[in-house]
Amino acid sequence: MKHQEYKELLEVAALDALDAAEGIALEAHLAECATCPAEADAWREVAAALALPMTPVKPSAAVRERLLEAVRTQSPPVHAVAAPDAQTNGEGVAAQTSNVVSLDSRRERRGVIISKPLLTFGSIAASVAIAALAVTLALLWSQNKALKTQLAQMSDSLRQTEQEIGSLRADRELLAAPDARAVALAGTKDATKAQARLTFDQRTGRAILVAANLPPAPAGKAYQLWFIAGGKPLPGGLFRPDATGHAELHDTVPTAGRNANTFAVTLEPQGGVPAPTGSMYLLSAAS
Amino acid sequence: MSEEPQTSDTELLHAIARGDELALAALYDRYSSILLGLILRILHNRPEAEDVLQEMFLQVWRRAADFDEARGRGFTWLVTLARSRAIDRLRAVASRERAATAAMHESHGDVSDASDDVLRSEQAEIVRRALDGIPEEQRRALVLAYYEGLTQSEIAERLKQPLGTVKTRMRSGMIKLRELLGEQMRSVRIGS
Numbered sequence: 001m002k003h004q005e006y007k008e009l010l011e012v013a014a015l016d017a018l019d020a021a022e023g024i025a026l027e028a029h030l031a032e033c034a035t036c037p038a039e040a041d042a043w044r045e046v047a048a049a050l051a052l053p054m055t056p057v058k059p060s061a062a063v064r065e066r067l068l069e070a071v072r073t074q075s076p077p078v079h080a081v082a083a084p085d086a087q088t089n090g091e092g093v094a095a096q097t098s099n100v101v102s103l104d105s106r107r108e109r110r111g112v113i114i115s116k117p118l119l120t121f122g123s124i125a126a127s128v129a130i131a132a133l134a135v136t137l138a139l140l141w142s143q144n145k146a147l148k149t150q151l152a153q154m155s156d157s158l159r160q161t162e163q164e165i166g167s168l169r170a171d172r173e174l175l176a177a178p179d180a181r182a183v184a185l186a187g188t189k190d191a192t193k194a195q196a197r198l199t200f201d202q203r204t205g206r207a208i209l210v211a212a213n214l215p216p217a218p219a220g221k222a223y224q225l226w227f228i229a230g231g232k233p234l235p236g237g238l239f240r241p242d243a244t245g246h247a248e249l250h251d252t253v254p255t256a257g258r259n260a261n262t263f264a265v266t267l268e269p270q271g272g273v274p275a276p277t278g279s280m281y282l283l284s285a286a287s
Numbered sequence: 288m289s290e291e292p293q294t295s296d297t298e299l300l301h302a303i304a305r306g307d308e309l310a311l312a313a314l315y316d317r318y319s320s321i322l323l324g325l326i327l328r329i330l331h332n333r334p335e336a337e338d339v340l341q342e343m344f345l346q347v348w349r350r351a352a353d354f355d356e357a358r359g360r361g362f363t364w365l366v367t368l369a370r371s372r373a374i375d376r377l378r379a380v381a382s383r384e385r386a387a388t389a390a391m392h393e394s395h396g397d398v399s400d401a402s403d404d405v406l407r408s409e410q411a412e413i414v415r416r417a418l419d420g421i422p423e424e425q426r427r428a429l430v431l432a433y434y435e436g437l438t439q440s441e442i443a444e445r446l447k448q449p450l451g452t453v454k455t456r457m458r459s460g461m462i463k464l465r466e467l468l469g470e471q472m473r474s475v476r477i478g479s
Contacts, residue, residue, distance in 0.1 A: 056324045176371060
């Protein structure tokens with residue numbers, strides 16, 4: 001497509017009403033065109049006016065409360081949650097040990113007190129009772145220990161789940177961000193059916209590459225992503241597709257690569273290389 | 288509107304990016320009603336709409352640093368977030384209860400309510416007049432895209448019109464809208 005044809009997609013793009021294929025092609029063009037991005041922004045301003053003629057509806061007070069509460073408790077979303085976990089896991093062992101010590105010292109103290117009554121009549125009953133108590137305490141203690149281990153395991157897996165949710169949420173936000181840059185990559189002659197889409201945040205460099213229909217990577221080989229800025233390819237992450245040819249790569253674009261206008265994927269030795277050596281399988285669409 | 292000068296949207300968003308909770312509350316108080324109006328127009332379901340509004344402002348809290356005033360107004364950024372979240376929810380709900388939602392759409396699918404829901408504010412009035420000035424079939428296509436989240440192919444199917452016709456109508460409608468908002472776009476700027 002020519003520049004003018006892309007330009008004529010901008011009005012409809014501002015309504016998010018392009019069909020997928022056109023949308024992807026336009027995004028590739030926007031990544032490279034000098035004038036279209038500003039014009040796309042201007043059309044978004046026009047589209048936003050459509051939000052105005054609606055009757056305003058005052059949200060119930062609970063929404064505001066919940067929002068501000070969530071903001072207060074989530075301020076640093078990950079740390080606030082992770083801190084108590086770290087305590088349970090990191091210092092849990094120490095806490096258990098100190099429990100044991102205090103239990104033992106209590107038993108010793110009792111032992112000292114008991115030693116005299118042992119000589120008197122009826123003291124056997126008392127010592128049996130004490131022994132029973134000790135056994136009960138020991139049982140409770142081992143139960144407690146088992147529960148603590150279980151708790152530690154559960155909070156471990158909770159933390160893992162939270163991390164997963166956090167990274168999924170970050171992915172989703174990146175993919176949905178109105179200002180994220182998205183680039184379509186098409187298969188080369190070596191992989192005509194392959195295609196991929198690279199979405200990244202130019203500010204943080206956070207990037208996701210989703211690829212489909214890639215041929216399997218032979219043993220000892222992996223695909224490597226490249227950011228080509230000013231004619232110089234900068235190495236990106238490595239990945240291997242699954243049996244269906246699908247692959248997902250989470251990467252961080254180096255600062256120098258955030259203004260790259262061409263992106264490519266080549267097949268390289270498994271450990272990756274500083275400059276491309278193998279065949280190219282995916283290349284960002286030319287305008 | 289001759290109230291005392293208020294902090295601009297841009298300043299509020301910068302403050303939010305620095306972690307200022309009061310700025311978030313101020314931005315919420317300024318726009319929550321307008322945005323809920325929009326979200327409700329898309330979802331037709333109050334609890335879902337309020338949920339989306341809350342999610343959307345949480346996103347504002349986390350992503351305020353991404354706002355770039357060089358690219359557009361703060362209000363446009365908020366509207367874009369609100370609309371895309373609402374349409375995501377609409378699609379999620381649709382796949383959950385396709386039949387029910389379809390029925391709901393039929394009853395609310397009438398295009399004219401875009402101009403019936405009159406907000407008695409100057410800015411809404413300007414947009415409403417602009418919408419009224421757009422030929423009916425063009426407006427219909429814009430409304431289906433903006434408030435129902437349909438793509439141009441889906442609109443063509445819904446209206447039983449060739450895709451080419453729908454594309455032309457949508458472009459013409461947007462161009463006409465911009466023309467009619469014209470000079471007045473500046474006065475549409477809210478809060479800044």
